[in-house]
Amino acid sequence: MWSFPLPHIAWLICDLILISILVYIIISKIDSAQKLVLISVYFMVFINFSLNTQFYPRLLQFQAGNNAALLINKQNINPNDVFMLSGDYNSWSLDFYTNRLTPKINVETVSENKMDSKWLFVYEDQMKELSAKNLQWSKKIEIDHYRITRLNLKFLNPNTRDAILKKAYLLQIKKTNIKEE
Structure with a gap:
């Protein structure tokens, strides 16, 4: 993240894995309604994971x-x-x-x-x-x-x-x- 650097390489690896799964869901041949729900839910999980493991802990230091x-x-x-x-x-x-x-x-x-x-x-x-x-x-x-x-x-x-x-x-x-x- 630009405003707060990643605290550990493990978080970067987790982010890459989560992004890879998201890309897989996007390109997979799933029913479009089901795909829309899966992408939305997975994107929320990814954003919350990133905020709670990387952004908020750094922010609270201030x-x-x-x-x-x-x-x-x-x-x-x-x-x-x-x-x-x-x-x-x-x-x-x-x-x-x-x-x-x-x-x-x-x-x-x-x-x-x-x-x-x-x-x-x-x-x-x-x-x-x-x-x-x-x-x-x-x-x-x-x-x-x-x-x-x-x-x-x-x-x-x-x-x-x-x-x-x-x-x-x-x-x-x-x-x-x-x-x-």
Whole structure:
């Protein structure tokens, strides 16, 4: 595929076999009504196989919530220590892959409550809000992000993809943000 290269030669071989069977059905001497149904069904199977084995897995690599959940699991971060900054943003994939609804908190909660060593998942636009409050973090993990439900040619073209990718971040809150009582 042009937008995402094939992940493995085995998928290319499977595609060639499926295309060969489709060509065989097309040139075979079957009743035309039966052939029409067979071609339609087989073409749907081929398209779904290709999308599910090659396109969608590559596409999901650009959904920040998936990658954040992978990092949370890989770095043994307790999912109960991960929060999202409140606002218009959601990450259903983060919720799905961490097996929980990620609680949303506002910036004031981060600076007022005892959030030492807790993690905050934020999008690029939300970083301005954190900077305005002078919040600090001890770790910052940058993750590429694109809203995959809104595909366009600039994203699908590998040469222009980097220009439209946004960022998301996993931030470990630093103790200096906590106001002493």
